[in-house]
Amino acid sequence: MRHYDLVVLGMGSGNMLLTDEFAHLRTAVVEPDRFGGTCLNRGCIPSKMFVVTADAVEGVRAAARLGVHASVERVDWRAIRDRVFHRIDPLHDSALDYRRENGVDVYTEEGRFVAPKVLQAGTERISADTFVVAVGSRPVVPDIPGLDTVPYHTSDTIMRIDEVPASMVVIGGGFIAAEFSHVFGAFGTDITIVQRGPRLLMAEDEQVSARFTELVSQRHRVLLEAAVTCVERHADGVAVTVTCPDGEHVVRAATLLVCVGRRPNTDRLDAAAGGLDLDEHGHIATDNTYRTSVPGVWALGDVVNHFQLKHMANAESRLVQHNLLHPQDLRTLANTVAPHAVFTSPQIASVGLTEQEARRRGIEYLVSTRPYAEAAYGWALEDTTSFVKVLANPVDRTVLGAHIIGPQASTLIQPLIQAMTLGLTVDQVARDVLYIHPALTEVVEQALLAL
Structure with a gap:
């Protein structure tokens, strides 16, 4: 059995861990699929490259409302697809070669725990002082007849x-x-x-x-x-x-x-054989420093959290990296606010409490909803359906949640995310900051001023 100082399972956000600060350790990584994980190969990045193209097509077709009469001659799917994956696919080989050239052993067959801190990877059995589990998730295939x-x-x-x-x-x-x-x-x-x-x-x-x-x-x-x-x-x-x-x-x-939906890959990992406690959804249970039930085993990303968001996995990876390097100075995530966006048409972005969740939990709130149409840039867009919605605490006047549907939603929500994270009041964010006129951010300002 080969023994290592550190073994990382999963080369999505797990790949971010291995900076030069770990170069002195005997290290191995286990990745049976492609380096970069779901985000790079099957998720966030390629899908958004397709979304941008779809947005361009929709923009042409919608231009008539602005007095621009144009049409889409044709959509060259293969050219679109190949542009996406000819850029993405080579990254796997370069990442794999980089690890090997820098002294990291790479196992390209699936790894399964056979005992706590003992892993079977293909024909090899390996152990380590420290494991980091970042094996991600996969699509759920429902039980539908046929x-x-x-x-x-x-x-x-x-x-x-x-x-x-x-x-x-x-x-x-x-x-x-x-x-x-x-x-x-x-x-x-x-x-x-x-x-x-x-x-x-x-x-x-x-x-x-x-x-x-x-x-x-x-x-x-x-x-x-x-x-x-x-x-x-x-x-x-x-x-x-x-x-x-x-x-x-x-x-x-x-x-x-x-x-x-998606499910964590803990079953493929045989997490139970590794002594890892799981929650009712099959995610690995960790404390707030991302230590698991087995000393020396850490976990992060989709295999741990329910958000299925790359920015959360990245934040967790940075945290685990710090905690591995500084065991006497363990940190927890300072930010528990988990924003997200849906890159559809129209675009959607959200952070914090929804109104129905506030009602269900009996949380007092103020709410303001502002249409894009009441901001100057909304006029320019001829937008009649988009809006910004903000919920605030009526006592301390901090932001409880924000929800946007419309163009640039994933960008417009950022100052509201910062307000929630930093504990700023709606009064501070509305009155102590200048919003560029006539930018679309004015609709955020208007929603805050209404509160």
């Missing part, structure tokens, strides 16, 4: 297909469904979304969720409170049987996309 008999895609595979399908059934109504419906809808695919809940993006503030559902329903067929009862092959692709409040429907499409 699904195993038909071709289908998840977010892992849909971006590498050869042609834009004429039609697509999307099972799921969360952020992955929202983003890919936007991409393929913009490129000409006839989209049907099957959502088991009463609205799309149910985790968002209910006002945002309702507005998004309304807008998407104008572009795509949306089946709400719907359950998929079976899937079958069809001459032109798949036939999906759906039970809705108004009865049963059979939806036929060329392609089926399944995006109903």
